Amino acid sequence: MNHYQKQVDKTIDEKIYLFQNSWTDSDSCFNSGVLLMDVERLRNTGDILLPGLRFLVQHEEECKFFDQDILNYFFSRDYLHLPWNYNILQHWDRMWGKPELEEGIYHYMGRTLRLNMDEPRDCIFYEAFVQTPWCSAEYICKSFAVTRDVIAGAIAKNNELNRRAAAAWAGRRRVFVGPKDNEEQLREMFFMKEEEPYVALGEGWEQEGLNLPYDLGTHVYVFFLETFPELRKQLEAAGWREWEDFIDGKALILPHSTRLLDEYRIFMVM
Known part of the structure; x- marks a missing residue:
């Protein structure tokens, strides 16, 4: 360090x-x-x-x-x-260093390797890898299959969750609960109607608590909160039912492509 x-x-x-x-x-x-x-x-x-x-x-x-x-x-x-460059820890190097190659041994610990051709520390790995016996036609085919299956699985899971959510709020009105700054984006993403309420949370809402005034018989709450796991426990303790009375809205959003595929999984085929 x-x-x-x-x-x-x-x-x-x-x-x-x-x-x-x-x-x-x-x-x-x-x-x-x-x-x-x-x-x-x-x-x-x-x-x-x-x-x-x-x-x-x-x-x-x-x-x-x-x-x-x-x-x-x-x-x-x-x-x-x-010396430090006998073990260039990529976790530290990417956190505090510069994207400039140094002479040494690169250590791609944890999940530090990515498929980013704009990152020289990624490029040097793949340039070396393609010269090894492990980079064969079999590996390329298998890694492509893994990539395809991982992405297809994530999309299928996301589709299933969205179908389940659609069934939960069928015949009822959605109430979205999330940060104030995200309202416009979420309304557009989920095609919210003007009459569908959005409970906009500002700074300090954790201390003030949530105001959830809408009747569960006619409304379904959709939460977009980082603290959803803790909130779920509180709601269930109060008798609320997940996927009937409330939904984790963040789970309905397909992850960004950079988070959808863990690059390490394409090396598990070797």
């Missing part, structure tokens, strides 16, 4: 069990995504498989990243810190 002029939060030392037991600390712990290992020295270490499994069993509840935690437990006291 020092390369990005970011400091490690030292208060985290009190929360991580590896630190609490003095097995490592924020200065000596390492990310295990890229390791350069001396094989001969590793062999002389002896068996670490069974002790590693024993460590995992003893601390299963505390472990967050099993491989990384075990490796830190054994090696964090005695290893050589390599």
